[in-house]
Amino acid sequence: MQTVDALDVFVVGAGASGLRLARILGQAGVSVAVCEGRDRVGGRLLSADPGVDLGATWFWQNENDVREVIHEFGIETFPQYASGNMMYQIPGSVQELDGNPLDQQAWRISGGTQKLAVALAESLPPGTVQLSTKVTELKFDQGNDKGVTVITDRGVYTAKHVVLALPPATALANISFSPQLPEDVMSIAMNTPVWMGAVTKVVAVYDSPFWRKHGLAGSAMSHVGPLREIHDVSDVEECFGALFGFSRERITEEAVTTQLAELFGPEAKTPRSVLIKDWSSSQFTSPPGVDQLNDYQLFGSHALRQPHFDGRLFFASTETAVDSPGHIQGAFSAAHRTAHLIIAQNN
Ligand SMILES: Cc1cc2nc3c(=O)[nH]c(=O)nc-3n(C[C@H](O)[C@H](O)[C@H](O)COP(=O)(O)OP(=O)(O)OC[C@H]3O[C@@H](n4cnc5c(N)ncnc54)[C@H](O)[C@@H]3O)c2cc1C
Numbered sequence: 001m002q003t004v005d006a007l008d009v010f011v012v013g014a015g016a017s018g019l020r021l022a023r024i025l026g027q028a029g030v031s032v033a034v035c036e037g038r039d040r041v042g043g044r045l046l047s048a049d050p051g052v053d054l055g056a057t058w059f060w061q062n063e064n065d066v067r068e069v070i071h072e073f074g075i076e077t078f079p080q081y082a083s084g085n086m087m088y089q090i091p092g093s094v095q096e097l098d099g100n101p102l103d104q105q106a107w108r109i110s111g112g113t114q115k116l117a118v119a120l121a122e123s124l125p126p127g128t129v130q131l132s133t134k135v136t137e138l139k140f141d142q143g144n145d146k147g148v149t150v151i152t153d154r155g156v157y158t159a160k161h162v163v164l165a166l167p168p169a170t171a172l173a174n175i176s177f178s179p180q181l182p183e184d185v186m187s188i189a190m191n192t193p194v195w196m197g198a199v200t201k202v203v204a205v206y207d208s209p210f211w212r213k214h215g216l217a218g219s220a221m222s223h224v225g226p227l228r229e230i231h232d233v234s235d236v237e238e239c240f241g242a243l244f245g246f247s248r249e250r251i252t253e254e255a256v257t258t259q260l261a262e263l264f265g266p267e268a269k270t271p272r273s274v275l276i277k278d279w280s281s282s283q284f285t286s287p288p289g290v291d292q293l294n295d296y297q298l299f300g301s302h303a304l305r306q307p308h309f310d311g312r313l314f315f316a317s318t319e320t321a322v323d324s325p326g327h328i329q330g331a332f333s334a335a336h337r338t339a340h341l342i343i344a345q346n347n
């Protein structure tokens with residue numbers, strides 16, 4: 001097993017929060033490594049061919065940290081398609097409503113939101129991000145050398161600070177702490193919901209957004225399912241059409257295309273492909289029983305915004321933000337908060 005010399009900061013998780021944090025710390029001259037359990041960066045930012053999102057899709061114009069990253073890396077954006085009418089489904093009936101209140105004012109990133117993570121990762125010095133490396137244990141030594149020992153499945157690291165840039169409940173489920181965190185902090189972390197951690201996202205890809213020709217926005221609300229809320233996520237140039245929906249049910253491709261045909265007509269029955277991503281079964285996003293975590297008042301809790309173990313441990317995922325918690329913006333603002341705390345401690 002490999003042992004790596006002491007770093008200033010060891011970041012667990014190469015999602016939006018961990019990567020943004022590494023970027024800010026690196027620019028401030030702080031040595032940093034990021035370790036990522038998956039074989040890719042982005043976490044809940046996950047884009048797939050032909051440029052559709054299986055994780056986050058939108059940002060909003062008031063989200064300044066997101067806009068800053070977009071601007072910094074010259075990432076192309078475009079407004080969510082919103083013209084036309086939305087569909088409404090109740091048992092035994094499908095209605096076309098006037099207008100589309102579901103899709104106002106959101107923006108998208110050309111090619112998918114994972115571009116944010118890839119751009120941030122590529123801006124870091126080579127070797128900063130280590131993929132396919134899972135953190136299993138954190139040891140906060142009691143002796144004179146008050147650092148942290150990070151045990152991963154591919155080596156052992158020491159650092160002055162460790163940052164958990166992953167959902168707190170997921171961290172508590174998969175990482176052991178020695179000594180244990182205080183009871184109240186553990187309880188809050190274990191009970192903090194994982195934003196979108198219990199949902200399945202489905203994207204049906206078509207040759208073109210054919211529904212637009214019929215005056216439809218590609219959006220729908222359904223009380224029938226399996227998809228409960230549906231939106232148009234076609235390419236901006238209309239190189240392909242795509243509809244996405246959220247569900248909390250076990251889903252089959254057949255059930256999805258049957259519902260889409262009921263809502264948008266027979267052409268919807270034969271997509272080019274159907275992509276299904278169940279986030280609840282992903283160990284790097286969601287702990288077991290994620291659907292039972294529903295106390296959203298724990299988002300941005302004071303206990304998880306404070307350092308622990310004498311300033312050696314920080315929580316920094318989107319769930320710890322007070323500014324747009326749950327959103328990409330929340331992840332970036334949590335990164336900012338954590339960077340400021342660490343930089344202040346080291347000055
Ligand atoms: C289906 C879906 C739709 C969404 N839609 C939107 C939207 O439209 N707009 C919006 O703003 N937000 C949306 N979100 C939320 C947005 O994706 C998140 O707020 C944001 O990506 C969270 O970033 P993060 O860095 O805090 O956490 P994460 O992205 O979860 O990053 C945590 C990272 O830690 C890694 N990790 C976990 N455990 C370990 C371990 N033990 N060792 C090493 N690495 C580990 C994970 O693999 C992951 O890469 C959506 C999310 C989902 C799932």
